[in-house]
Amino acid sequence: MKRREFLRILGIGGAGTGLGFVLGKVTQTPGAKLIPYLVPPEEIVPGVANWYASMCAECNSGCGIIVRVMEGRAKKIEGNPGHPVSKGGLCVRGQASVQRLYNPDRIKGPLKRRGQRGSGDYAEVTWDEAAAELAKNLSDLRKSGEAGKFYLLTSQLHGHLNQLAANFMSGYGSPNHIQYELFQNRNLLYANQASMGLNTIPHYNIEHTKYLLSFGADFGSTWLSPVNFSKGYGRMRQGEGARGKLVQVEPRISVTGANADEWVPARPGTEAILALGIAYAMVEKGYNRAGDASAWRAALSAYRPKEVAAITDVKEERIFEIAKEFAQTRPSLAIGGEGLSSYENGASGLVAVNVLNHLAGNLGVKGGVLPNPDDPLRAAVDMNKRITALASAAASSKVKALAIYNTNPVFTTPKAAKLEESLKNIPFIVSFSSFMDETTALADLILPANTPLEDWGDGFAEPAAGAPVYTIMQPAVSPVFDTKSLGDILLSLAKSMPGNMGPKLQAQSFAEYVRNGWKELYSKNRAMASGTADFDDFWDKTLQNGGWWSQEPSRRGLSVSTGAASANISNKPAKFDGDEKQFPLYLITYAHPMRLDGRGANLPWLQEIPDPMTSVVWGSWVEINPKTAESLGIKEGDTVSIESPSGRISAHAYLFPGIRPDTVALPLGQGQVYGRYAKDRGENPIGVLPLVENPKTGALALNSTRVKVSVASPTGRMVKMEGSTKELGRGIVKTVSPEEFSKMKKEA
């Protein structure tokens, strides 16, 4: 063998061995590590889930949830089957809320502003430093006798957290705790207070009603307590007795409207007048079951169906038909949702709905409106504490310090409120937000609070199920990042403040505060004590069940007087900004089923689920009737500009037959600047809204402007799941008329 040949064989052999080794390496399954516990926690068995009962905080319905936790990590959230509000159900937002816990955009520890305000340049600091800085700022303010210039701005707080915040503010000496959310039911609270003397939202007993007349209430996806109502609606349709009927009055079909038997597309802003027209028709025909007919005829004389028909674009005969069916089907129920309440005179529309229920005898009956017991911790909501009050106080430098928690008003108030500019006047802003957002971006100091799955809390569900529902929120997992409970932050802040902050802030931790609060409730409420040995026993059961509730209905009587009604109703359609000729279309903005007011936008699941009505994913779109689109030369998917006297945004055109030709609709929630899943997706419809708030309640009117729509660019990329809305003769959906169906049933 030659030397050269030997080397060649050696080379081939070496390469082959190496190759074989690599082959073996790449084909084997990668080994994983097995990391045991150092000391095993007592309650954890690896591989076996622990379920913790808690409360969902994605909206204000207060659904009971159970959280599946494995090895200390929350994996899945379901509805609590024993809870009277959620009854084992949970909506898409509740399901996705686990993504709030693990969201990569969470603020992972305390931050202190380093650069210019709004620049996003923050330095990481320790909790001790951050707490000391906060305490110093607030105690300096208090020492200089300006405690009243400290404002606390939060979302709608519930239960003991709300009580703690109130105690903190009164101990500190400031009356200015403002609770603000876009969908806060202020108008509904006001209308029920003004017409029925109720301080809480009643329970609308959809489950047992047989005729449901809904004015713009999208109760199947966003309104009040969608899980409870959806379950109830299922039983209303397919439960005991005859199938209930749903009539939906709204200019644009919502998810709920799509399920209705009848759609009544009244002219936007006139729904309240339609309700009163129906009420008048009931009185005139003698259908009413409650109330003095002649007194009501006098009170409603301005709403004769003939005139109402002309205003509302609903035929006179149809008004009489609805009146007859509504009055004669037992039990029946009228509800007024965001669609009605979001007009400039929204509260009066909701009073009109109460009038309908009163006349039909639906108040306080099964299948009608059932009163809820009062919240044991909260008095009536103060309607004067509103976001515009904060904006004007800040603009005139009457605010020296501001604390923000869990609300993003810079994103949800119209430009005309000048909120951002006003907030910049405040010398010291602290945020307790867990996420960076448009409002928190103005903060000088950020002390991130826990998310609901890491926190204690409770809620006295509103609307409850017509009986007391006290839900407890307990931590399902320990904090994932370096965050603290807002309750703990406030309690330790109170202790580090010089001077007396009052006796109500002595608890060592918020957990203890909540427990003490429940102990007090327990000592006062005999129904809570029944069947339990002592408070400790009761508390264990409460944590296990997710709260305490009873079947005991509220015995309060409900009625609407002609005087209360007349003082609040109006025969003028809601006002819309903008000249009719220049801006020919009404604009409806609505809460998106997934993103709501924008709070769900940074949860990726909620971004990628197609909208149930349009099947659009991500982005923002505007719903236009195909006839209107044709006359404006707009094709599906075009980028169009929507212009109002207050501003202009662009969105993709979606041709939607379920909307009146004189109306266009925009879903809320997109167009955020922060959050990796939320940013760069569409535009914020709030940008075209004028600042119109209900003078009595401070609720922002979302349906308050006219717009014009024009093609901005014929190209655009709207992502949607549906191909065509038409069958094109393929016979995909077989239909049969009710008459044929009953004939077929007889023959079978």
Added chain:
Amino acid sequence: MKKLIVYALTGVISLAIGYWVQQQFFSDRAPVQPINFSHKIHAGVNKIPCQYCHIYAERSRVSGVPNVQRCMGCHKIIKTDSPEIQKVTAYWEKKEPIPWTKVHNLPDYVYFPHKRHVRAGVECTNCHGDVPNMDRITKVSSLQMGWCLTCHTQRNVKNGRDCWTCHK
């Protein structure tokens, strides 16, 4: 021509050798563990029952790797002079768990509960081999689906051949 055959033969043989070396000495069938733990001493010579350490086998999906506290329960006293035990003590003192390498690894799409098998009276050695005689743990079963089904069929397991039983 003859030369080419020689080259090819050399290549194939060396490929096989390389593969075999990898499988035999570097594979996950019997990986080198951070501590030279001997099942032979524990389960074989001293006859400690499996579930004395793998405490979750009867009530969970996983049998459970013994926590470090459990190791220290005995080895605070027993054989403290051994260098391997001193490694355990070092982990315990640093308050760090021992990073064992997994030998019996199932893909995520397989639902395998130890609980059901142990309760049905399947011996641990049935799948894990003669562990009481192993110094270093070696994977003896393929853990492939066919292997599972052979046993499920022989024992006539209820729904034992249903896709949903293991893939859910």
